[in-house]
Amino acid sequence: MPQTYQRKSKRARVALPTKRRTITEGNTAVSKPLSEMTLAELWELFPIILAEHNPHWREQYALEAALLSKAMRGVEFHHIGSTAIDGIMAKPIVDILAIAPLDTDLHALAREATAMGYIVMSSSDRRISLNKGYTERGFADEVFHLHLRYSGDDDEIYFCAYLNAHADVAASYEALKLSLCEKYKHDRDGYTQAKSDFVRKYTAIARGER
Numbered sequence: 001m002p003q004t005y006q007r008k009s010k011r012a013r014v015a016l017p018t019k020r021r022t023i024t025e026g027n028t029a030v031s032k033p034l035s036e037m038t039l040a041e042l043w044e045l046f047p048i049i050l051a052e053h054n055p056h057w058r059e060q061y062a063l064e065a066a067l068l069s070k071a072m073r074g075v076e077f078h079h080i081g082s083t084a085i086d087g088i089m090a091k092p093i094v095d096i097l098a099i100a101p102l103d104t105d106l107h108a109l110a111r112e113a114t115a116m117g118y119i120v121m122s123s124s125d126r127r128i129s130l131n132k133g134y135t136e137r138g139f140a141d142e143v144f145h146l147h148l149r150y151s152g153d154d155d156e157i158y159f160c161a162y163l164n165a166h167a168d169v170a171a172s173y174e175a176l177k178l179s180l181c182e183k184y185k186h187d188r189d190g191y192t193q194a195k196s197d198f199v200r201k202y203t204a205i206a207r208g209e210r
Helices: 039-045 056-071 106-114 155-165 167-181 188-206
Strands: 020-025 028-033 076-080 094-100 119-123 127-135 138-150
Touching (some): 056 138, 106 119, 155 167
Antiparallel strands (some): 020 028
16 A cells, blocks of 8 residues: 655546437437447547536545445445545546455456446456446536456555645646646547556656656
């Protein structure tokens, strides 16, 4: 687990539920399930939008993690992503990292999550990503991304802890995000990739690897 820092200064294709969205072709309204929309249509419906930091994001995390912990015994939950970094703008989507012991069946945990309204976005033997709050009208009032991982796969914890301890680095990260959000407004993969060098650099520093 990462050390506790003292803050130096202030400061794949997404699998979505089969819901229907009304789109217009010519003068005819056509009802189309989200699960049948193209990636371009999905990104149009769910764009990259940055919002001012909202302290309520931590409350959303705490309440949702408490619910998840009742269904997933023995799992550690962590608030990650930009909503977990003090004072910076972020997509208003609360990221939750769920770290399970190595002998845990991640797919069984995913089934528990889907029973709570989550939708599987991507799945492999060692990682499963799910979301909640994507609707046929766009984002719901509260949106969550749940990342199911095994113990040791936790770089995001170090990254968030480091930026919360170093306001200057957090401000640089915010500036980077602001410079990218319009260009990649409808390209989430491109947006994530464009931030990857910055994230890798400071994750390595936080872990004491540079």
